[in-house]
Amino acid sequence: MKQNVAQAGAYAKKVLALIEKDDITREDAAWITRETIEGFRQHVNPGFLEYRKATSVEHAAAAVEWSDAGLNAYRDVNGHEFIDCLGGFGIFNVGHRNPHVVKAVAAQLRRQPLHSQDLLDPLRAMLAKTLSLLTPGELEYVFFCNSGTEAIEAALKLARAYDSAKQTIIGATRGFHGKSYGALSASAKGEFRRPFGAMLPNIEHVPFNDLIELRRRMHTLKMVGEEVGAVILEPIQGEGGVNIPDDDYLPGVRALCDEYGALLILDEVQTGMGRTGTMFCCEQYGVAPDIMCLAKAFGGGVIPAGAVIGTKAVFSRLFNNPFLHTTTFGGNPLACAAALATISVLIDEKLPQRAARMGERMLTGMKRAAAGHEGIVVDVRGRGLLMAIEFASNELGFAFGKEMLARGILVAGTLVNALVVRVEPPLTIGEDQADRVCAAMAESLEALDRSRAKKEQVAPAS
Numbered sequence: 001m002k003q004n005v006a007q008a009g010a011y012a013k014k015v016l017a018l019i020e021k022d023d024i025t026r027e028d029a030a031w032i033t034r035e036t037i038e039g040f041r042q043h044v045n046p047g048f049l050e051y052r053k054a055t056s057v058e059h060a061a062a063a064v065e066w067s068d069a070g071l072n073a074y075r076d077v078n079g080h081e082f083i084d085c086l087g088g089f090g091i092f093n094v095g096h097r098n099p100h101v102v103k104a105v106a107a108q109l110r111r112q113p114l115h116s117q118d119l120l121d122p123l124r125a126m127l128a129k130t131l132s133l134l135t136p137g138e139l140e141y142v143f144f145c146n147s148g149t150e151a152i153e154a155a156l157k158l159a160r161a162y163d164s165a166k167q168t169i170i171g172a173t174r175g176f177h178g179k180s181y182g183a184l185s186a187s188a189k190g191e192f193r194r195p196f197g198a199m200l201p202n203i204e205h206v207p208f209n210d211l212i213e214l215r216r217r218m219h220t221l222k223m224v225g226e227e228v229g230a231v232i233l234e235p236i237q238g239e240g241g242v243n244i245p246d247d248d249y250l251p252g253v254r255a256l257c258d259e260y261g262a263l264l265i266l267d268e269v270q271t272g273m274g275r276t277g278t279m280f281c282c283e284q285y286g287v288a289p290d291i292m293c294l295a296k297a298f299g300g301g302v303i304p305a306g307a308v309i310g311t312k313a314v315f316s317r318l319f320n321n322p323f324l325h326t327t328t329f330g331g332n333p334l335a336c337a338a339a340l341a342t343i344s345v346l347i348d349e350k351l352p353q354r355a356a357r358m359g360e361r362m363l364t365g366m367k368r369a370a371a372g373h374e375g376i377v378v379d380v381r382g383r384g385l386l387m388a389i390e391f392a393s394n395e396l397g398f399a400f401g402k403e404m405l406a407r408g409i410l411v412a413g414t415l416v417n418a419l420v421v422r423v424e425p426p427l428t429i430g431e432d433q434a435d436r437v438c439a440a441m442a443e444s445l446e447a448l449d450r451s452r453a454k455k456e457q458v459a460p461a462s
């Protein structure tokens, strides 16, 4: 587009007027839908329109979200509601627009949204103390940031600064930690890494849930003088397909790290803040890391926020010069207010315990819905409210997502693959909503079976 400042200003004003409206008209809705689709096509990335099931032709009317609808649902521009079983890939643990989080953020917004960067900002200190009390083990010091990727980036740097003689970091196959160069280097998905050339050196991967292979690799690296400084893992892999390790895996990794003098970095960006039935997933395995990464739900679904919590020994490398790793917006007052309110809601409303209870209810319902569809569904699994359905093919998973959307329920695959569809609702999801989701799953799977049978009739196998 040719530069046109006056047009840019007028367009921005038109959008602002819509943002400020309590209710939009049908004409507004049509304009928003058109501008959104065209905006994605011409100015964001047309690839998103191919990928997003909500923007496929038959669901075009449902393409554009506009507001939340209570704690556990979205409303689109045309007023249709969708139960949120995706939870923003783990953002909405305390629900959408949780009133306690919104109240805290609004109060802070009225007083001071962002800090001076030079005077001492109190909420950062207070949130850090809260986290040191909330987390297991000896985690005491906190670096705040704005996303999961940034938390991982900081964790990798802290690990390398901790012992310059031990620069190798080991991650796991199917692990996902974000897409900056550092975080991507620790991630395992070839599809995300391949186009971007050389990754960070000395980051290796071993198969997830395989202690023998981890020991072998740590031993070999020691023998060749490339000692392992840290192992980085998600306690349960989210993006990799909700992969739940054996009960002895994390304790075994902890023991190996201790034996070889390596730090254990746990990425609880998705599993933390109550998602899997305890405040942090590692608590279920009786394991405490040296460094823990948080983000996603940490900001209560209201403000982006991330944190890295580490032991004093780990953080002491930065004590002489705290400016070795910084970010302007990390730990800003709005984010701290959101995180403090989120923690308070999780504790007061016993949401981790609720996740455990509702997870069992939903998993039972999902397994019941999948029974008899063995040709389509390979597995149904989960821990707390981090659940998944694994399909026989990517196409079946994608078709399932569309069927669910047509029934007013939002689920999603992993970032570019629907082989495993994640079911990750807010921890506040109501029992009636959970049961509706399971009923819709049964209907959707039946619809898939019917359309498969129809296709086979049309084109009988040769």
Ligand SMILES: Cc1ncc(COP(=O)(O)O)c(C=O)c1O
Pocket: 089, 147, 148, 149, 150, 152, 176, 177, 178, 179, 234, 238, 239, 267, 268, 269, 270, 271, 295, 296
């Ligand atoms: C386990 C895990 N770590 C890190 C990240 C990256 O977080 P963000 O997208 O906030 O940068 C994600 C995102 O999906 C994640 O699931």
